[in-house]
Amino acid sequence: MESLFIAAPYTGYVYPNETVFPWSVLIVVYPYLTGLVAGAFTVSSLYQVFGFERLRPVAHFALLSSLCLMIFVPTPLLLHLGHAERAFNALLTPHLTSAMAMFGYISAFYVLLLMLENWFVFRPYIVEQAQKRRGLPGLVYRVASLGSNDVSEKAMRYDRKWIFALAVIGIPAAHGLHGYVGFVFGSLKSREWWSSDLMPVIFLFSAIISGTALLIVLYVVSCWLRKVRIDLACLKGMGYAMWGFMMFALVLEGVEFGALVYRGREGIDVIMEFVAGPLIVPFFILQFAVGAVTPILMLSYLFWRGTGGTPLAVGIVVSAVLVMFSVLMMRYNVVIGGQEIAKTGKGLLTFQFEFFGRDGILAAASVLVAPLILLSVVVRFLPPWHDPVAP
Amino acid sequence: MKKEDPVEPRSGRRSFMGLLGAAVGSAGIAVAAETVSHEAVAASAAGEPRSVAKPKIPGYDWSEHQWAFGVDATKCIGCLRCVEACKTENDVAGDAHHFRTWVERYVTLEGEDKARIDSQADPVNIAASGSEKEYRFANRYKDAKVEKAFFVPKLCNHCTHPACVQVCPTGATFKTADGVVLIDHTYCIGCQYCVQACPYGARFFNAEKQVTDKCTWCYHRITKGLLPACVEVCPTSARVFGDRNDKESPISLFIKENRVQVLRRETGNAPNVFYVGIDKEVV
Numbered sequence: 001m002e003s004l005f006i007a008a009p010y011t012g013y014v015y016p017n018e019t020v021f022p023w024s025v026l027i028v029v030y031p032y033l034t035g036l037v038a039g040a041f042t043v044s045s046l047y048q049v050f051g052f053e054r055l056r057p058v059a060h061f062a063l064l065s066s067l068c069l070m071i072f073v074p075t076p077l078l079l080h081l082g083h084a085e086r087a088f089n090a091l092l093t094p095h096l097t098s099a100m101a102m103f104g105y106i107s108a109f110y111v112l113l114l115m116l117e118n119w120f121v122f123r124p125y126i127v128e129q130a131q132k133r134r135g136l137p138g139l140v141y142r143v144a145s146l147g148s149n150d151v152s153e154k155a156m157r158y159d160r161k162w163i164f165a166l167a168v169i170g171i172p173a174a175h176g177l178h179g180y181v182g183f184v185f186g187s188l189k190s191r192e193w194w195s196s197d198l199m200p201v202i203f204l205f206s207a208i209i210s211g212t213a214l215l216i217v218l219y220v221v222s223c224w225l226r227k228v229r230i231d232l233a234c235l236k237g238m239g240y241a242m243w244g245f246m247m248f249a250l251v252l253e254g255v256e257f258g259a260l261v262y263r264g265r266e267g268i269d270v271i272m273e274f275v276a277g278p279l280i281v282p283f284f285i286l287q288f289a290v291g292a293v294t295p296i297l298m299l300s301y302l303f304w305r306g307t308g309g310t311p312l313a314v315g316i317v318v319s320a321v322l323v324m325f326s327v328l329m330m331r332y333n334v335v336i337g338g339q340e341i342a343k344t345g346k347g348l349l350t351f352q353f354e355f356f357g358r359d360g361i362l363a364a365a366s367v368l369v370a371p372l373i374l375l376s377v378v379v380r381f382l383p384p385w386h387d388p389v390a391p
Numbered sequence: 392m393k394k395e396d397p398v399e400p401r402s403g404r405r406s407f408m409g410l411l412g413a414a415v416g417s418a419g420i421a422v423a424a425e426t427v428s429h430e431a432v433a434a435s436a437a438g439e440p441r442s443v444a445k446p447k448i449p450g451y452d453w454s455e456h457q458w459a460f461g462v463d464a465t466k467c468i469g470c471l472r473c474v475e476a477c478k479t480e481n482d483v484a485g486d487a488h489h490f491r492t493w494v495e496r497y498v499t500l501e502g503e504d505k506a507r508i509d510s511q512a513d514p515v516n517i518a519a520s521g522s523e524k525e526y527r528f529a530n531r532y533k534d535a536k537v538e539k540a541f542f543v544p545k546l547c548n549h550c551t552h553p554a555c556v557q558v559c560p561t562g563a564t565f566k567t568a569d570g571v572v573l574i575d576h577t578y579c580i581g582c583q584y585c586v587q588a589c590p591y592g593a594r595f596f597n598a599e600k601q602v603t604d605k606c607t608w609c610y611h612r613i614t615k616g617l618l619p620a621c622v623e624v625c626p627t628s629a630r631v632f633g634d635r636n637d638k639e640s641p642i643s644l645f646i647k648e649n650r651v652q653v654l655r656r657e658t659g660n661a662p663n664v665f666y667v668g669i670d671k672e673v674v
Contacts (some may be wrong), residue, residue: 005488084580184584191591
């Protein structure tokens, strides 16, 4: 019979029960997805609420991306649960002291908010299609219009008020959702690696940069697929946002790590052993050097030199890919790294990757790709593009 | 062999559901439901019984007891009969990675200033027993000069402020009125947040049932007037169990007559397993 668990090798002393990791790569993907949601929503809000006009080409696309990603946020959790069929217990009989119990409510609220805002944003298009199309597509659009066919200037003014209000409410909702994810880790006193007041803030900033980076990549890919010109002002605007928020994220992570080392509480010896050994490749090389320092330097150079045209686009896209990778590694180093440092404070474990299986890399990768497939379908029904007019 | 805990803890949830049903369309009642829950939480945080109905156990009233556990590490000989008894009694997976109770060995060799620690998951000890279903401490220090050595039995601390109960999203794990932390295996969703939250490594995932598992102080035995299996089989009385409400019980006398300490006080969990004879290095 296939073994029901994988025992991790270790050094030093770890509690016997610790040799089986409770959380696997699916729980790495979960905060990553919620982060992308929050980040994409931030880009949309920068246009809808704060009036960043240059982001207009991606504003609706960002909103739609946020919804498609959000729909899949519960999937890594459900896949991970021993009894996914009981998941609703957390909603029906929530335990009010549990950060996790609140997740269902916060995310359900946020999904509703996203659906509503998307509906208002795409209503003129839905109404137009409902009147124009026949057959099944026409029926789908007529149902989607919810019988609200008024697209007069007065109705549009009313819609814009709703969009603004929802976008405003969405800012604390999206960031609350992701701050809460940081709290899930930061509030645990059992693990020194997680236990930090800064954790929710660090999660938030890394979320914003990862969502912005995703939009940069998706926008450029979509332009390439649709054979339309990239709006460089918009792309550069997103590049600026990513670059700026990255500074905050890096400083916060530095401050947190500095404080952890400076406090030097019990178990710090093992943490330093971890940092100087197993963490060198996943953190210092991949997350920090490749994923953070390289794009910061690259973007700084591009902005300083005033580079334009294709080199700028390529530079920003490459930076965005690196940033997305860096944030994924950050999630990995928090979730898996935290469990690699034993609760005894006297030992280190080594996580064992599994490829197939419920908690494996294949499942996690599928969860990451699924929202993109959904998005590629949804944009055909609700085109979010605002392309500049060709010269 | 008793597999399930004889407690029916869901009446609290049923009352919650009742309140929820009554609250449909009535925000006022919804607020009241929340108030009730907050009171329950506050009571739980204070170590008082939550709004959980008494279990239907013949001849047992959980409001009359306050169970606690004692470990005299100076008496433990590391025979691991407790570990094997627990595995058998509670149907715990027969391997070296899932334990409701385990024993740690601390050995300081001459010239060294830190103890070497090992336990049942140590590959050398697994090799010594020849099987992951049997447990032995390998005689690995027979040629070394040992300065100090002792064993420390470990188990769930059934804390007064259990971090595991705090984080459970469904309330499947809960604190009983008689001071025991239990898990309702029919309600647990298997998220393992409690496994993460426990600072003592006392919880594990029961891969067969796909739920979290841990020591119950053999609740099915103690509610019938029996001792937990590990206490029953300990040949040196290193493990002590009893009712703190009874001033003459073994645990009350153990706490009264010894200078006891608990593990990881700084977590604020307020454990209810009291130790005698442990060293500063004990984790």
